[in-house]
């Protein structure tokens with residue numbers, strides 16, 4: 341009996357271990373299967389695309405364009421048949437498209453009617469740090485924040501969203517998101533589609549997960565390295581939308597406003613389109629592409645041609661990032677979504693062809709650089725070994741100077757990098773020239789695992805030694821967890 345007891349104990353341990361391992365393997369296999377989302381060919385496209393109303397505000401006696409924005413709670417029918425509690429701007433979900441011109445002085449009157457403190461950041465805008473709306477500009481419930489600045493940058497599709505430290509993911513998920521279009525004379529002189537809501541359409545793409553009772557699921561799926569990943573897409577808050585195209589070409593202002601999902605946009609018939617603008621504005625010339633990859637925060641303006649009576653579906657398909665297996669599956673990189681159906685009328689008004697030349701970009705010159713600085717993204721929450729600290733300035737730049745920033749993803753997780761205040765030029769990626777879609781003005785760029793990019797940044801004249809701008813990963817879970825640093829621009 342004394343010799344059999346250890347044997348029996350050993351057998352019991354082996355049996356329990358086998359049982360646990362088999363259980364885990366089964367669980368992992370089920371999780372792997374369930375992590376795949378594919379809505380292609382499944383959507384009814386039965387809802388007209390909501391187009392956010394234009395909001396140009398009013399011009400006061402001093403010639404300042406004043407734009408009132410009220411952050412509110414509300415409800416919205418995100419998915420068919422259920423009402424979902426949401427947040428919005430001047431409405432229950434999302435916000436109006438704010439529009440202003442280069443050269444104008446604007447003042448935003450942002451009133452917070454939400455139950456908690458938030459901020460509102462003008463993503464892609466060059467402006468004084470105190471007006472930037474980052475974590476240092478909290479708007480408490482009931483308060484109004486009134487930043488003012490002079491719009492001084494080329495025509496572009498920018499956007500606005502909250503930026504409270506540690507809470508950005510949730511506030512964006514709840515719906516405090518809108519587009520901010522900057523106009524200028526140079527863009528106006530080009531024969532591009534520019535009738536808002538007709539042949540010039542905002543396409544704000546977000547992935548959401550809504551439970552059967554209508555509540556937004558704000559959590560992250562098991563094993564996701566990118567934080568929340570929704571199983572349904574919304575465009576301007578519309579599920580399964582269609583848009584009636586009445587002209588031979590249509591301009592789509594694509595914005596990836598998802599908290600963590602990478603979208604590779606293209607059409608179901610692989611038709612090509614003209615890429616005309618990136619984050620910070622128009623390119624020197626249109627580039628013909630059939631896919632455009634956008635990580636969270638990035639924008640692209642594309643012009644697509646349609647024939648009378650046809651329809652085509654914008655899709656989000658697996659991005660080709662060289663990531664496989666477990667990591668790809670749980671980061672949504674195997675997922676496929678139908679996004680938006682374009683339905684061409686049987687007779688189309690003839691549009692002018694897309695101009696062969698667009699704008700001359702006064703791009704930052706690497707030869708003028710006064711120094712190179714490294715920002716190494718590590719794990720899912722650190723830059724250069726440290727998490728975000730509101731009381732620490734990580735970098736100081738001087739007004740009017742040019743710097744090279746070497747941004748490096750040292751981790752096995754996807755990141756991107758967004759720099760406030762400037763539109764930078766991507767000099768190279770892993771030592772190679774950037775592809776056409778990364779050659780225009782950018783404020784956000786994707787960094788696949790173990791990749792690096794060199795960016796050329798030229799700082800403007802907005803000096804403020806005490807208020808920092810942010811540089812951070814725009815995968816919002818990573819940003820909230822601390823993958824953010826602060827820099828000031830000084831005289």
Ligand SMILES: [Cu+2]
Pocket residue numbers: 720754755756813814815818819823
């Ligand atoms: Cu990240």
